[in-house]
Amino acid sequence: MSLSLIEPRPAGVLWLSVSPSLKLFDQPLLQDLRTSCPVAHWEYHQNQDEPSGLEPALVLLGEYLHTLPRPVHVIGHGLSGVLALLLAARHPERVRSLTMLAVAGQPMATWHAHFYVQRQLLLCSREQLLIRTAKILLAEQGWERVRPLAMALAKELDTSPVPHSVFRVVGIPVPRVAVPMLVCGSQDDPIVDPVGLAQWQDHLKQGDHLWSCPAGRHFFHYFFPHRVASQVLEFWRGLGELPLAHSMNPLASEG
Numbered sequence: 369m370s371l372s373l374i375e376p377r378p379a380g381v382l383w384l385s386v387s388p389s390l391k392l393f394d395q396p397l398l399q400d401l402r403t404s405c406p407v408a409h410w411e412y413h414q415n416q417d418e419p420s421g422l423e424p425a426l427v428l429l430g431e432y433l434h435t436l437p438r439p440v441h442v443i444g445h446g447l448s449g450v451l452a453l454l455l456a457a458r459h460p461e462r463v464r465s466l467t468m469l470a471v472a473g474q475p476m477a478t479w480h481a482h483f484y485v486q487r488q489l490l491l492c493s494r495e496q497l498l499i500r501t502a503k504i505l506l507a508e509q510g511w512e513r514v515r516p517l518a519m520a521l522a523k524e525l526d527t528s529p530v531p532h533s534v535f536r537v538v539g540i541p542v543p544r545v546a547v548p549m550l551v552c553g554s555q556d557d558p559i560v561d562p563v564g565l566a567q568w569q570d571h572l573k574q575g576d577h578l579w580s581c582p583a584g585r586h587f588f589h590y591f592f593p594h595r596v597a598s599q600v601l602e603f604w605r606g607l608g609e610l611p612l613a614h615s616m617n618p619l620a621s622e623g
Contacts, residue, residue: 379406380464384444384452386412386425389523394445396593404601405610408440414529421531422447426454433462441604443467445589447528450475457543465548465607467600469589472560473567474539479505479559479586480530481537483521488534498522504558505586542571549576550603552596554588577603 383398385391388411401407410432412425429451433440441464444452449468453475456466472478483501490497495518502517524530531538549572553565568578579599584591604610 379408379440380438381405381407381441381443383407383409384412384429384442384448384455385409386414386422386448386451387446387524387528388413389520389527390446392520393587393590395590397589397596400593400597401600404597405604412529414527420529420533422451422454422529425451425529426458429455430459430462433459436462439464441465441467443469443600445469446471446586447478447480447530450478453545454543456545456547456549460546463547465550465604466545467550467552467603469552469596470554470557470560470586471551472564473542473569473571474564475542476531476537476539477560477564478530478532479521480525480532482559483525484532484534484537494522507556507583507585507587507591545571545573548603548607549573550579550600551577552579552581552589552599554581554584554586556583557586557588559586575606577606 381401383394385394391411398407398409410429412428414420414425433455439462442452442455444450444467446469449471452466452468453471456463479501483497486497486501487494492500498518498521499514502514502521506513506517551565551568553560553562555562557565562580565578565580572578577599581588581592581595589596601610
């Protein structure tokens with residue numbers, strides 16, 4: 369395994385990524401947020417011969433947070449958002465707030481789970497199913513976008529800490545989260561659909577927020593970064609602050 373921390377300057381926000389092959393879709397929102405506040409980027413890489421699961425990443429991330437001088441706002445999309453959820457539940461004293469993008473009320477109902485369920489049901493090759501999955505994830509379905517995404521999804525299945533497999537799709541209960549929480553989704557996301565997003569209503573505390581983008585499918589933060597950034601920044605301001613620069617470690621890596 370390896371992890372890296374990429375931060376152009378000290379930051380009070382930590383963007384989590386356990387899906388390096390899909391990080392292209394995060395860049396527009398990251399750039400938008402960075403016009404208002406510094407954002408650090410924590411990235412986790414899993415080797416193909418390692419056991420798959422989020423626990424090793426969660427342990428490393430928890431250790432890193434305890435090196436920081438104060439709590440940070442954490443944010444993540446999809447499986448990275450699930451990691452952010454588990455982190456906030458395990459280390460609430462080190463997390464100022466939690467923002468999840470495209471995470472269902474049943475957190476492990478990710479596109480990976482959808483893929484493996486379809487793999488059991490449909491008589492088609494892995495490559496054909498990856499193309500099919502790419503088409504349903506994208507708001508724009510031209511072949512010039514679908515084919516590269518299918519290749520990225522294949523790499524994601526092989527190199528990210530996905531606990532699902534063709535033999536088993538796992539689930540986890542929603543942990544209790546004491547910190548302020550923002551959950552964002554898209555009205556036309558076929559993975560985290562409006563029903564799956566609405567399941568968060570049972571877990572929201574006073575001050576928590578649930579927001580749905582009108583379009584954009586699973587990568588709505590890529591297609592509508594300004595709208596998403598506006599919601600995230602408004603959430604942080606509602607906490608009485610906009611994350612300001614403070615001392616964090618410079619580039620760090622561990623293998």
